Amino acid sequence: MTVKRSLFSLLLGLSFFSLVWPVDKRAEAACGSVTCFVVIGSQQQVPQAGLLTFNTTYNYTPMRLLDGTNGVIPAVDQANRRLILDHHQEVRNITQAVNFDLNYGITDRLGVQVSIPYLWRTHKHIDGLGEEGVNGAGELVPFRDNGIGDMIITAKYNVLPTLRSMIVAGFGVQVPTGSTSALDDAGALMESPTQLGRGNVGLIGSVYQTYELIPHRLNQFFYGSYRHTFRNNDGYQFGDEYNLNLGASGIPLERAPWLVLTGQFHWRYLVHDNISASLERSATPADAPDFPGETIVLDPAITNRLVPTTGSTYFAFSPGFQVSLDGLIDSPLTKWTSVYFHSQIPIMRDSNNNLAQGISYIFGITRSFQLAKSGS
């Protein structure tokens, strides 16, 4: 009982913690891209020894400007190590991702997970505010790229294996397999946050906890992760990322155990990115007659600077459902196979005049294969 009480207190504390986390209204969100994240379960757990679980998810994450914002943000010119204030105006960003996720149980408690994302990204912004175009209005520059993103390899250990509970501690390494050299339609190197890859290694710590509130009917889960990415060769360092998920899944109809409904809250906090660059600003009408004109250097020293348009807070609710095809259709093709769908609906977005993540969608399929017999 004491243990259960401790666990409950911890979850309550963490969920409260996530709700009362201070949000700085002056903070500005990313000129870049995010992808939707939800807890699937089969991705976070440690499969039994010899079991390979294969998850394929399709994820659609749009980002648009919120009402009452104009999207004017600084530009990151990592090729020339310049950070130029008020030089971009964001229009939209859409990230589509297919994530191939392999999860293998080395032992009943130790597992390894490999996630390989394939991304399609389209981004549209106005570049060169105060410098180009009629009256320094800038020029519309679209960007599109597709390819493999950064792979993540995670070692996981089930520290609390019981029939009702599971606590899995994970340590992952993000491998810089994604491109960081894509050009926009004007031929310029695209900003780091919009590139498919981060350009350097990242370390990810995670905890996944689950408890069957009503055995085999109602399940509670929690997931927390922290990611630190090291500075890449362009002098750009992505800010640390914190994720907390708290949710429940249940079988609504006893006669239909193949249907599982899920609801989860997701909280994400991104710390400011950092770039080793000089600091400039766009020319403004107050600089006439040099308007429109060259950018104005505020500090020529190339030094580590926070990128003010990065760092964001996001809180969302994700309803979804999972259908076990195994339980629905008796066929070898559907053995150990499930499909699922989740949408992620933002509740609170700290967009601060930048693109904000809209309603995202995730569709996925899970299938498990017993590669080696479970030991005796």
Added chain:
Amino acid sequence: MTRTHHPSKLGLLALSVTLVVSSSLAWAMGSRVPTVGTAAEDFRLVDLEGKQQSLSQYRGKVVLVNFWATWCKPCTTEMPAMQATYDKLREKGFVVLAVNELEDEAKVRGHIKQHGHTFPVLMDRDNKVANQFGVFGLPVSVFIDEKGVVQEYIKGGLLTEQVILDAVARIQKPEAMKAASLH
């Protein structure tokens, strides 16, 4: 234009606390699979007839403790084999204890009646015995010898009539040989 607060330390603290608590829970509750060759810890559970059953009361017999649930397909698949061997060997010092995990008694009773199983079915309502035997996936079958020592621990739905017969024969063989040598 930049943030003044740095909650990263708080975030790290939250994750650290989670890890520490997880480790503590694991220490406190973490199930350890009984090693083959060690004595099985005794337990007492109520069966479907409402009678108290304990592992120790079957000392002198080979016991197959099978952890199962009605929703678990591999569990229900191997139960007919358990019933068949129980019918064959019950007079020869073999018993099956089917330990149901966390299910409604009426549901279990219905299942047992429907399939005509006659071996004792015990209700592990609070998951205690499963934890005691390191069970975190179903089914699990534990063969315990006449002296109460764990001889085989099988995870997954691998039981067939032949597997059970062979296991019982292996366990009873040394005793039979010993008995024969005394005559």
